[in-house]
Amino acid sequence: MSYMTASHVLLATAMLLNVVGAAASETSGKAVRITSEIDGVTTLHNGAPVRIERNQDQTNTIHPSFQRTSRSCPPFCIQPMHMPDGVETIGEIEMLRYLERIGAGDDSVLVIDSRGSDWLRQGTIPGSVNIHYKRLSMRSADEADIAAILEHQFGAERTGQFWNFRDAKTLVLFCNGPWCGQSPTNIRGLLRIGYPAAKLKWYRGGMQAWETVGLTTVVPE
Numbered sequence: 001m002s003y004m005t006a007s008h009v010l011l012a013t014a015m016l017l018n019v020v021g022a023a024a025s026e027t028s029g030k031a032v033r034i035t036s037e038i039d040g041v042t043t044l045h046n047g048a049p050v051r052i053e054r055n056q057d058q059t060n061t062i063h064p065s066f067q068r069t070s071r072s073c074p075p076f077c078i079q080p081m082h083m084p085d086g087v088e089t090i091g092e093i094e095m096l097r098y099l100e101r102i103g104a105g106d107d108s109v110l111v112i113d114s115r116g117s118d119w120l121r122q123g124t125i126p127g128s129v130n131i132h133y134k135r136l137s138m139r140s141a142d143e144a145d146i147a148a149i150l151e152h153q154f155g156a157e158r159t160g161q162f163w164n165f166r167d168a169k170t171l172v173l174f175c176n177g178p179w180c181g182q183s184p185t186n187i188r189g190l191l192r193i194g195y196p197a198a199k200l201k202w203y204r205g206g207m208q209a210w211e212t213v214g215l216t217t218v219v220p221e
Contacts, residue, residue, distance in 0.1 A: 032056050032214065034096065041096050043103035043127035045218055050126035052099060055214035065122050066177070066208040076179045079204065083187050085197040090172070092213060095203050098172050099127040110154065111172045114182040115207075123217030125174065125210060129153075130220065133175070133182040136189050146193075156195075165196050172201040177208030 030039040032054045040053035082089055090098075098109050111128040113120065120130055134140040135149065150156040150163065154171065157164040171190070175182040187200055203209075210217070 030054075030056065032058065034215075035093070038096075041100040041103065043099035044105075045126040045128075046221075049103065050216065050218060052096065052126055052216040054216075060214055062208075063122065063211045065119075066211050071179055073179075075181060077181060079178055079181060079184055081204065083184060083191075083200070083202050085191055087187055087191070087197045087200045087202055089202050089204050091203070091205065092209065092215065094201070095125070095172065095174075098170075098201070099125070102127045108155075108169055109172065110169045112174070112183070112186070114173055114175045114186050115180075119176065119207070120220050123211075123219050124207070126216055126218045128174075131186075133186050136186050138189070150193075154195075163194055165194065165199065168195065168199060170199045170201065171195075172203060174203035174206045177206040178204055179208075180206055 030053065033039045034041075034054055040051050042049050042051050044050070095111070098111060101109050102111065111125065113124045113128045113130045114133040115124075115130070116132055117130075124130070131149065131153070136146055138146070147158065150168075151158060154168050156168040157166075173183040173186055183202060183206070187202055190200060191197060205212075207217075
């Protein structure tokens with residue numbers, strides 16, 4: 001009787017995973033998948049469907065704008081892993097699930113690019129809307145303008161001097177990456193006015209992480 005050693009088990013497992021991965025790639029025709037089960041997701045950007053996939057060119061490199069390792073701090077300081085009050089930090093897979101929900105017509109989710117127009121021209125995440133971080137800041141925007149965004153874009157309801165966030169959207173915010181403070185500034189500001197932490201999500205990796213794994217971007221018109 002023969003017995004399999006631990007090394008034999010590991011080798012057999014690795015071979016099985018390779019076979020499964022190869023079969024998935026052959027089925028979809030994609031050599032570079034998001035996961036072994038997912039080759040892409042479809043979302044809506046400005047009302048039109050966009051397919052998000054990874055770049056299939058295995059010699060592709062990251063966008064030059066995100067190659068720099070060092071930027072002056074402030075303002076480009078490294079952000080913590082977690083925001084206050086239990087705001088969830090998410091990664092690419094979680095972001096893709098929210099974008100897929102948007103693509104399926106779920107209007108309870110809003111993905112927000114907090115950056116300025118100079119960065120937007122280099123590409124953004126399909127399915128996102130741009131709300132510059134200063135538009136939600138009491139230091140730089142009028143209270144009436146902020147209230148209009150809360151009511152008309154986020155779905156909050158004003159009741160006298162207070163806000164009712166019961167039917168407000170889940171907001172998924174991002175900017176340039178771990179060294180970008182724009183989406184964290186938005187999140188802290190929204191928390192101060194009472195936006196529920198459970199309805200705020202932070203994609204900390206931002207555009208730098210998105211570009212690093214070769215996911216689809218779009219350039220706003």
